[in-house]
Amino acid sequence: MGPPPKSAGERRRRNATIAMTRLPAGGRQGDPPRWPLIDDVVASAQRDMARRQADEYELQLLEPDLQGRQRASVQRKLDAAQSAAMVLDKQIEAQAALEAELWRDLWATPQAVAWERLGWTREVAQYVRWKVKAEMGDLDASKEARQLGDRLGLTPLAMLRLRWEVAPDEVAEQRQERTTRAKRTARQRLRVVDSEGGSGAVAGS
Structure with a gap:
């Protein structure tokens, strides 16, 4: 006869899915957290060594x-030593500027709301450092940045794995709907005017 049917409660538990965490479409509001990492130690050490060699x-x-x-x-x-020190100075300066810009941009995204709840400040900073190094031509850094980006939910697939979704922006949707309706009304008015103009021309002839 087979096993008895499962109760409704057991079926519900079996088919239950993990709820999605909804993130605001407008992103996180306010200033970003304080930058938690020290300066790039490797680049700073290389620059200081080049300066010492130049002095010698x-x-x-x-x-x-x-x-x-x-x-x-x-x-x-x-x-050569002076040139190396100058290049590293410019590199450190550019890296710091790019890190500050990316740090500010990331903490305005919808994902930043979840990062703040989870306390992922240093993880985001590590992503910023690797990402900037990747943009400056470091291929190994690009691999690290890609892996950290997935953990932080910076791609649609990564967001799905984390069960995150961006809530619909109802204000923007309403604004878009009003704009679409206004354009549709304007086109209708133009068709009426063209139709009336065409009728008048026929009557005049």
């Missing part, structure tokens, strides 16, 4: 016995 080469050039090819070699090394 400048001291060598002050030695009166340094002449000919040796002097030219030290001068080339000095130029």
Whole structure:
């Protein structure tokens, strides 16, 4: 005869789905949290090392016995060290500016409401650092940024995995509906005017 049918309560529990967390379409309001990470240690160390090397080469050039090819070699090394320090300075400056901009933009998104509830401030900051490095040409950083972006729900598929969805923007929908209705009414008026104008022309002929 087979097993007895399951009760209605058991069937409901079996078919139950996890509710979606709705995030506001207007995004998170207010200022972003304080940036929690220190400066890029690797880039700062490389820049400081280049500066120290440049200082050492400048001291060598002050030695009166340094002449000919040796002097030219030290001068080339000095130029290279100064150039490296300058490039790293610009890189650190650009990275800081891009991080600040991306940090501000991310904390205005709908996902930022969930991050704030979950306390994911440092996780978002780590994504920002990897993402900026990726945009500056670091291929390994792009892989890290992609993985962190998925964890933070920055793609539609990642949002689905986290059971997040953006709530409909009812105000925007109403505004769009009013605009569409106004355009439709204007077209109807134009058709009426054209129709009346056409009738008059026929009557005049």
